[in-house]
Amino acid sequence: MEEFFAKENQVITIVLIGVLLLLLMGVALLLFFFFSRKKIVEKELEKKSLELNHQKEMIKSIIVTQEDERKRIAQDLHDDISSKLNVINLNANLLKDGELRPEEYSTINDTILEATDKTLESARKIAHNLLPPILEKFGLKDAIEELADSFNNSKKINIKYNLEYSKAYLTPQKELHLFRIVQELINNSVRHGKAKNSILNINCTPKNLLFSYADDGCGFDVKSQNHQKGLGMKNIESRVAILKGNYAIETALNKGFKIKITIVNSPK
Structure with a gap:
């Protein structure tokens, strides 16, 4: 009888050990999947972060390019258009004031016509660069x-x-x-x-x-x-x-x- 109970206890012990091993394996698998998933999520987040940073860089470059283009256009307008319009305005005022000799009238008219032609050419050039x-x-x-x-x-x-x-x-x-x-x-x-x-x-x-x-x-x-x-x-x-x-x-x-x-x- 004692031998029977001893064998029974031995079987129970083996079963318990087996159950514990299975539990340990289950816990190990859960931890493995948890940390693996965590690494995958971290990599995905890192990838998304890189993509967002990349998009931000592209948007930034577009904005900087647009600002540079605006500055260039403003500079062109100032250098090529404003200066020539000032010449036209100055010479137009000379005509308005009168009391000029015939040759002076001719010179001023030629200056205005030349400045007008150059202004139109500059305007066409700026428009051409835009589109x-x-x-x-x-x-x-x-x-x-x-x-x-x-x-x-x-x-x-x-x-x-x-x-x-x-x-x-x-x-x-x-x-x-x-x-x-x-x-x-x-x-x-x-x-x-x-x-x-x-x-x-x-x-x-x-x-x-x-x-x-x-x-x-x-x-x-x-x-x-x-x-x-x-x-x-x-x-x-x-x-x-x-x-x-x-x-x-x-x-x-x-x-x-x-x-x-x-x-x-x-x-x-």
């Missing part, structure tokens, strides 16, 4: 061709281009963003890259618009903090994001600069 009329009237292809040809004629840089772009492939608003990207890239090549030559290509497929640009300038170190935070690249990055596209850059010091942009063709 090129050719872009609105004829579309992206003609606008980029005009832009590239104007740089070629200025001898600042030699631009070769191949634009296989279907008219109205992008909406007018998207065309404007892509045009601004092209402007920024060419200006960067001239001002910062000191490039002599560049190549610009656009190809359209049923699904994507493929854009590429390359120059033979001095390039830059992509790991450099100065270039990572550069306003020009931030502006381009912001516009690519608005276009819901993606881009890849290839560059190095004294190795030129290349960028490829892919824009998905979405319904208008």
